[in-house]
Amino acid sequence: MGVHSRGKVPRGAAAGAGALAAGTAPTTAAAAVATTTEAAVGAPKGHIGPADPRYAFLAGRGYNERFIGSPDHIRLVGSTDDVVRALNDAVRAGKRVAVRSGGHCFEDFVDDPAVRMVIDMSAMTAVYYDPARRAFAVEAGATLGEAYRRLFLGWGVTVPAGWCPEVGVGGHVAAGGYGPLCRRHGLAVDHVFAVEVVVVDRGGNARSVVATREPADTNRDLWWAHTGGGGGSFGVVTRYWFRDLPEPPADVLSFTLQWSWEGLHEPAFTRLVHNHGRWFERHGDRYPDLYTEFLLFRRQQGTIMLIGQVSGADAERVLDEHVAALGDGVGGPTSRTQERRPWLAAALKGSEETFGWRMKVKSGSLRRPFPARQIAAASRLLTKDAPDIVSGAVSLNS
Ligand SMILES: Cc1cc2nc3c(=O)[nH]c(=O)nc-3n(C[C@H](O)[C@H](O)[C@H](O)COP(=O)(O)OP(=O)(O)OC[C@H]3O[C@@H](n4cnc5c(N)ncnc54)[C@H](O)[C@@H]3O)c2cc1C
Helix, strand or coil: CHHHCHHHCHHHHHHHHHHHHCCCCHHHHHHHHHHHHHHHCCCHHHEECCCCCCHHHHHCCCCCCCCCCCCCEEEECCCHHHHHHHHHHHHHHCCCEEEECCCCCCCCCCCCCCCCEEEECCCCCCEEEECCCCEEEEECCCEHHHHHHHHHHHHCCCCCCCCCCCCEHHHHHHCCCCCCCHHHHCCHHHHEEEEEEEEECCCCCEEEEEEECCCCCCCHHHHHHCCCCCCCCCCEEEEEEECCCCCCCCEEEEEEEEEECCCCCHHHHHHHHHHHHHHHHHHCCCCCCEEEEEEEECHHHCEEEEEEEECCCCHHHHHHHHHHHHCCCCCCCCEEEEEEEEHHHHHHHCCCCCCCCCCCCCCCCCCCCCCHHHHHHHHHHHHCCCCCCCCCEEEEEC
16 A cells, blocks of 8 residues: 555655755755755645545555544645644644654554544655765655665665565654664664654744754754654654664575474474574574564464575575574474575565555564463464454564
8 A cells, every 4th residue: 555655646756766866966966855845745736635536545545454544634745844834724723633654553643533634744755965964864754665775776875774665764763663784783763863843832833843963952852752752742753864874785685484383283383482582582692684573473374484684694504593493393494485685675675565454563572582471372372263363473573
């Protein structure tokens, strides 16, 4: 669903492509992008009500199909000034407002029936180098895939962030941003130097503020609030500035391993999950270039899977060691595929996300592996016969 969103907004997308083409001359690129983006979406065109042919698409582009919003208007914004205008309108009309970037919210924070106006950021996708701030600027409406592509092709760098290329920069970065390069390079927020946010003051007036991590910045608290506080909490983010961006590896070894549920009786399942947790507890710091998602699907889905990527000259050896440790006392996977790919190709493919889900997701961070009692509970629920449960999984991301 989200994958097509920018295709529906050709002007914004064209502005972004211009930034990439001009990537070797950062100063010019910054100026060009700002002008083109400002001009791209005029305010009147951006007021989208239910009668507008774009409404159904924009109102329904949230990833979790459990929630469908019904706002009076969607404001497709093309500039920071557009956001200020939209927020002022919402405040004056007393309308509850929400903001959408990539649409990958798990919950109904945007698609809540009480939300009467949605500010849609998907036309603000510029990525450029800002020499004044000595930082890379990424507008909130860009997807991770677009940010990866433009930063890498323009300057050979990347933001270490999520594995799903359709996730939006807007909601992702403020929440932390974790993905394949983060064990080595930290979270996306660790690289946020500044953030431009449209906030509403006590008098009910919207204005844009730039908050940086500079100790002397009087808005530093607002910057800090965007380094893990979550999207939608403190204002509308229009752009982030990143510093100290790393170079990604030239290539990565992507892999998919599967264990068939057939024959994976409870002791074997328990051992496999235990081996996985113990390996990361013992070796997590030793292998910063190994990223995995261990997808423990319900039995009716046939298999459980380990997907991920690893980089470096010894990538094959690291993967072999990891697979051997997982299979200790259980046996190897029933299938294994792996392939070396250029880093950008792997980043744009990501975890091959699928759309059309209605789901409930809960997540947390583990410092220690699951104890036997919790693995047994997972096993019970994943194997329970219940025809009304169509799907479900425990995903252990490392
Ligand atoms: C399929 C899928 C894969 C994912 N993969 C990863 C992953 O690999 N790593 C990871 O760390 N996370 C991952 N996530 C979680 C994802 O990072 C969060 O759900 C994130 O908040 C989504 O941001 P968004 O802009 O796409 O979503 P949206 O639905 O647009 O927004 C999510 C929240 O952020 C707010 N928000 C959005 N834009 C702005 C803005 N410009 N200013 C202020 N608030 C804003 C919204 O109001 C909402 O509350 C994944 C989620 C899904 C559904």
